[in-house]
Amino acid sequence: EAQVTQNPRYLITVTGKKLTVTCSQNMNHEYMSWYRQDPGLGLRQIYYSMNVEVTDKGDVPEGYKVSRKEKRNFPLILESPSPNQTSLYFCASSFEARVGGELFFGEGSRLTVL
Amino acid sequence: QQQVKQSPQSLIVQKGGISIINCAYENTAFDYFPWYQQFPGKGPALLIAIRPDVSEKKEGRFTISFNKSAKQFSLHIMDSQPGDSATYFCAASKLWVSGTYKYIFGTGTRLKVLA
Numbered sequence: 001e002a003q004v005t006q007n008p009r010y011l012i013t014v015t016g017k018k019l020t021v022t023c024s025q026n027m028n029h030e031y032m033s034w035y036r037q038d039p040g041l042g043l044r045q046i047y048y049s050m051n052v053e054v055t056d057k058g059d060v061p062e063g064y065k066v067s068r069k070e071k072r073n074f075p076l077i078l079e080s081p082s083p084n085q086t087s088l089y090f091c092a093s094s095f096e097a098r099v100g101g102e103l104f105f106g107e108g109s110r111l112t113v114l
Numbered sequence: 115q116q117q118v119k120q121s122p123q124s125l126i127v128q129k130g131g132i133s134i135i136n137c138a139y140e141n142t143a144f145d146y147f148p149w150y151q152q153f154p155g156k157g158p159a160l161l162i163a164i165r166p167d168v169s170e171k172k173e174g175r176f177t178i179s180f181n182k183s184a185k186q187f188s189l190h191i192m193d194s195q196p197g198d199s200a201t202y203f204c205a206a207s208k209l210w211v212s213g214t215y216k217y218i219f220g221t222g223t224r225l226k227v228l229a
Contacts, residue, residue, distance in 0.1 A: 042203060043203060045216070050213065097214040099215065100209075103150075103160065103217065105159065106157050107156055108157050
């Protein structure tokens with residue numbers, strides 16, 4: 001089954017404790033991206049990757065890091081989480097970065113930073 | 115200029131009624147306009163999309179109406195059903211200077227269809 005898998009789905013952590021949210025897709029997609037969803041703000045892009053070893057900042061990259069060492073994986077790293085990073089996070093992938101097409105989303109990771 | 119304004123924030127419709135959600139954009143370079151449907155606890159999923167060379171696209175009970183001159187597009191759900199209760203996001207996208215397509219999402223509309 002074609003899918004984007006995120007883990008963990010739910011996480012409660014404390015300020016400053018490094019965490020990683022994993023994302024994996026099995027569709028051989030070039031393009032992967034991370035979004036955060038906050039009430040009244042919709043989906044905002046954090047980082048994206050056009051292909052292996054190619055990543056770039058989205059609209060709200062502060063406090064986040066990413067890496068793309070393999071085509072299928074695109075982890076999101078919060079080096080020192082803060083309460084304003086409490087949010088619902090979505091990983092998404094698409095077949096090709098240069099053509100407007102369907103984004104496939106994971107089921108989300110709800111993060112609470114105390 | 116990169117914003118997409120979506121309204122209403124929430125919508126309650128009787129079963130069998132028509133649900134209408136509106137979006138407006140500023141940047142005339144946008145060339146792909148998808149709508150995503152999100153059920154509680156799930157990620158958004160593509161519902162229907164349109165490109166600006168057509169004014170309307172219909173898929174089953176779902177229709178996108180596109181007004182290029184007004185820079186507006188809307189989602190119409192005919193014969194709305196309780197199973198349509200979800201959050202709907204519009205988006206506008208274009209090829210960015212980075213060489214990738216970038217999607218600007220609206221703020222979402224929470225639709226509730228009463229049985």
